[in-house]
Amino acid sequence: MCGIVGIYSHNQVAPDLYDSMIQLQHRGQDAAGIITCDVQFHVKKGIGLVQDIFEQRHMERLRGPVGIGHTRYPTSGSRTDDEVQPLWTSVPNGIAFAHNGNIVNYREMRREVQENRKRYLNSYSDSEMLMQLFADELHRCIGSEPDRSISDEAFFQGLCDSAEEMFRSVEGAVSAVMIIKDRGLVAIRDPHGIRPLVYGRREVTAEAADHIFASEDAMFYMLGFNRVRDVQPGEIVFVSRDRRVYSRRLRAGRFTPCIFEYVYFARPDAMLNNVNVYRSRLRMGQNLGKLWLRTYPEIKPHVIIPAPATSNTMALSMARELGVNYSEGLYKNPFIGRTFIMPDQAQRRQSVRYKLSPQELEIRNKDVLIVDDSIVRGTTSKEIVHMVREFGARRVYFASACSPVVQPCYYGVDIPTREELIASRMSEAEIREYLGADLLLYQTVEDLVEAVTRKGDHQIDTPCTACLGGTYIHEEDRDPELGLGDPVQTPTSDGTKELP
Ligand code: SF4
Numbered sequence: 001m002c003g004i005v006g007i008y009s010h011n012q013v014a015p016d017l018y019d020s021m022i023q024l025q026h027r028g029q030d031a032a033g034i035i036t037c038d039v040q041f042h043v044k045k046g047i048g049l050v051q052d053i054f055e056q057r058h059m060e061r062l063r064g065p066v067g068i069g070h071t072r073y074p075t076s077g078s079r080t081d082d083e084v085q086p087l088w089t090s091v092p093n094g095i096a097f098a099h100n101g102n103i104v105n106y107r108e109m110r111r112e113v114q115e116n117r118k119r120y121l122n123s124y125s126d127s128e129m130l131m132q133l134f135a136d137e138l139h140r141c142i143g144s145e146p147d148r149s150i151s152d153e154a155f156f157q158g159l160c161d162s163a164e165e166m167f168r169s170v171e172g173a174v175s176a177v178m179i180i181k182d183r184g185l186v187a188i189r190d191p192h193g194i195r196p197l198v199y200g201r202r203e204v205t206a207e208a209a210d211h212i213f214a215s216e217d218a219m220f221y222m223l224g225f226n227r228v229r230d231v232q233p234g235e236i237v238f239v240s241r242d243r244r245v246y247s248r249r250l251r252a253g254r255f256t257p258c259i260f261e262y263v264y265f266a267r268p269d270a271m272l273n274n275v276n277v278y279r280s281r282l283r284m285g286q287n288l289g290k291l292w293l294r295t296y297p298e299i300k301p302h303v304i305i306p307a308p309a310t311s312n313t314m315a316l317s318m319a320r321e322l323g324v325n326y327s328e329g330l331y332k333n334p335f336i337g338r339t340f341i342m343p344d345q346a347q348r349r350q351s352v353r354y355k356l357s358p359q360e361l362e363i364r365n366k367d368v369l370i371v372d373d374s375i376v377r378g379t380t381s382k383e384i385v386h387m388v389r390e391f392g393a394r395r396v397y398f399a400s401a402c403s404p405v406v407q408p409c410y411y412g413v414d415i416p417t418r419e420e421l422i423a424s425r426m427s428e429a430e431i432r433e434y435l436g437a438d439l440l441l442y443q444t445v446e447d448l449v450e451a452v453t454r455k456g457d458h459q460i461d462t463p464c465t466a467c468l469g470g471t472y473i474h475e476e477d478r479d480p481e482l483g484l485g486d487p488v489q490t491p492t493s494d495g496t497k498e499l500p
Pocket residue numbers: 194257258259260261408409410411412413415464465466467468
């Protein structure tokens with residue numbers, strides 16, 4: 001999981017990219033970078049938070065109306081400076097590339113890119129491999145044609161052919177934005193739409209508009225963009241130098257966006273795949289409340305306390321459903337990073353007490369129901385239960401708005417090996433005991449999916465639940481009966497009209 005953004009503006013783009021990346025910081029706090037383009041690429045990247053990397057002098061150097069940005073959450077390759085995105089390559093005519101997702105058949109594709117296509121890879125980043133694969137295909141389709149001697153329509157066809165080849169050979173999650181030097185801005189999303197990508201537009205004059213593609217629409221309002229729609233699964237969108245928008249849906253697999261975006265990752269104010277994240281979290285809490293009433297009809301806690309802050313929304317609606325008080329009895333220091341994203345277990349253990357302070361008046365002598373968005377390794381949940389007991393709770397119950405996480409993620413989320421996942425090693429009774437809770441309740445997968453898909457004018461077939469024991473979509477694709485199917489013949493637009 002990373003944050004990506006690409007903007008084609010009528011002004012200098014760097015300030016808008018910076019502001020966008022601040023709004024996407026929750027999607028990755030490990031590293032960040034910006035590439036802009038005028039007559040050449042301008043690059044600034046670094047390790048750490050956006051606000052610590054970019055200074056005024058960097059922003060002044062990042063010239064040009066088009067640019068892309070990336071906030072990194074490492075999942076593939078190592079964590080070196082070299083692999084900080086966006087990346088760029090010079091062939092065929094300059095491509096800058098920012099990717100959110102993860103490639104499952106990386107080893108096989110790495111061999112293909114290096115040995116068959118003779119492209120040098122300078123890292124073990126799947127994003128670099130993906131960029132070189134796309135660049136090589138584009139080179140094959142259009143040649144190394146840096147000027148405007150081929151039309152935008154013909155160039156777009158080359159982009160479509162390159163993307164089609166990428167979709168055909170690569171397994172995994174791809175949401176990406178690219179600058180193609182002297183041609184424009186490109187956005188692309190894999191045929192299952194696993195990672196989000198949203199498109200927005202800002203009117204400049206009656207005839208002219210700026211365009212933005214981003215992992216979430218959190219920055220649209222602030223920057224004056226209107227949300228147009230999600231980039232569809234299997235779609236490529238191209239904004240040319242004269243700001244015409246070309247789009248085509250190349251493949252349509254089953255639409256299976258990541259359910260964890262709704263559970264944990266996305267900001268609550270985001271609208272992803274036409275489903276409002278905040279409302280989906282309210283519905284998760286509602287469903288969890290109903291399940292509590294069915295499972296423990298005789299037991300009513302005095303207070304529901306969220307493990308802040310993602311679960312605040314779920315805890316609030318669960319409290320409404322049970323008719324009990326909601327209390328923010330654990331104060332979260334907002335200046336400390338999310339533990340899920342931190343690199344190692346020791347750091348994580350240390351950080352729970354560091355970032356959470358229990359409020360004794362909300363806890364002492366009460367039966368407390370703690371609601372968390374999920375239980376992954378169990379270490380954070382255990383410490384929270386312990387802290388609440390230390391502050392005088394009479395009984396401590398624990399509810400997870402997400403179902404047990406039992407399998408790793410291969411699509412870009414740091415859900416670790418089975419051995420590290422508490423629910424793959426222990427039964428629910430053992431987990432309850434490990435946490436030190438008096439009762440434990442997990443949301444069911446069915447209720448979780450229902451909470452995400454109940455409302456919204458969405459086209460989701462079913463969200464990805466592979467880490468919750470569901471099917472890995474790339475394994476379905478290998479099945480000739482269920483697989484990805486043939487390329488879509490009909491483009492979503494005629495390739496020349498502006499998108500709605
Ligand atoms: Fe999301 Fe889990 Fe699927 Fe990974 S496996 S994409 S975390 S739902």
